[in-house]
Amino acid sequence: MDSSLTRDPEVQESLLPHSEDIQFYRDHGFWISPQIIPDEVLDASERGMQRYYGGDLDSTGIHPPDWKPTPGEGLRKDDYSSMCVDELAQLVHHPMIGTTAARLSDAPGIRLWHDQLLYKPVDAPGTRANVGWHTDRQYWQCCTSTEMLTAWVAFHDVTPEGGSVSFFDGSHRWEVTGLDFFSQDLDGLEAIAREQGLPVDIKPTTMKRGQVSFHHCRTVHGSGANRSSEPRRSIAIHLQPTTNRARVNEDGTIAPHSNNDLTRQVEGVPDYTDERICPLLWGRPA
Numbered sequence: 018m019d020s021s022l023t024r025d026p027e028v029q030e031s032l033l034p035h036s037e038d039i040q041f042y043r044d045h046g047f048w049i050s051p052q053i054i055p056d057e058v059l060d061a062s063e064r065g066m067q068r069y070y071g072g073d074l075d076s077t078g079i080h081p082p083d084w085k086p087t088p089g090e091g092l093r094k095d096d097y098s099s100m101c102v103d104e105l106a107q108l109v110h111h112p113m114i115g116t117t118a119a120r121l122s123d124a125p126g127i128r129l130w131h132d133q134l135l136y137k138p139v140d141a142p143g144t145r146a147n148v149g150w151h152t153d154r155q156y157w158q159c160c161t162s163t164e165m166l167t168a169w170v171a172f173h174d175v176t177p178e179g180g181s182v183s184f185f186d187g188s189h190r191w192e193v194t195g196l197d198f199f200s201q202d203l204d205g206l207e208a209i210a211r212e213q214g215l216p217v218d219i220k221p222t223t224m225k226r227g228q229v230s231f232h233h234c235r236t237v238h239g240s241g242a243n244r245s246s247e248p249r250r251s252i253a254i255h256l257q258p259t260t261n262r263a264r265v266n267e268d269g270t271i272a273p274h275s276n277n278d279l280t281r282q283v284e285g286v287p288d289y290t291d292e293r294i295c296p297l298l299w300g301r302p303a
């Protein structure tokens with residue numbers, strides 16, 4: 018084990034994934050941690066989310082100086098929020114996130130890919146707040162790494178009734194196409210997967226405040242309506258091993274991603290090690 022892990026007072030070795038947890042992640046494509054994020058960090062994240070939606074930013078981040086949030090009625094999904102609000106940066110940079118991700122993905126180090134602040138309102142007629150079944154990898158074709166992963170952190174307890182994330186167990190080994198984050202249909206895929214003879218086992222998640230779910234970038238996941246009495250408030254922290262680079266196709270093109278326009282370019286290729294957009298969260302730069 019990297020002895021630097023035990024030197025950070027915020028890293029609690031006993032709460033990091035051990036060999037059987039890492040094996041679980043490899044077999045199932047997701048893993049749910051113990052309570053690794055302290056209450057005070059989550060309290061601050063709640064405040065940070067409110068400040069973000071109120072337009073009270075510490076830095077405009079990727080937004081133009083006159084940016085104002087547009088809440089809308091359904092699911093709110095705001096990328097790069099940790100660049101704008103210090104409390105959200107504090108959560109994203111919490112060393113238990115990067116350390117856990119490094120262990121699960123066997124990476125020498127972990128960088129932020131980008132984050133997504135997620136607010137799912139209480140279900141009401143006409144509300145479009147489901148997250149359709151999808152894989153993160155389908156949106157990250159520009160990357161060389163197929164071991165990227167996501168840490169999903171709610172700011173409160175979550176249950177299936179409250180619209181928590183569900184995973185298709187073992188689906189990181191499937192070849193599926195045509196999925197869509199924004200689809201509201203959560204019924205179709207199960208039948209298609211069964212027709213193809215795939216072993217369908219959908220795992221809804223229940224987590225206490227402070228627990229974090231980690232999922233592999235090829236794992237099919239999504240979430241349904243929030244039938245609890247409070248909005249679901251969370252952040253998806255998308256992570257890359259430090260070895261990840263832009264994948265240049267034979268014809269010289271790179272699959273689209275907003276990071277391609279935001280990171281610096283080195284000889285015409287986006288540099289995913291650009292500290293401003295993709296800071297090192299744990300371990301060694303590669």
Ligand SMILES: O=C(O)CCC(=O)C(=O)O
Pocket residue numbers: 135148153167169180181182238239240251253254
């Ligand atoms: O918040 C959700 O329900 C899903 C988020 C998601 O797609 C992700 O964490 O990759």
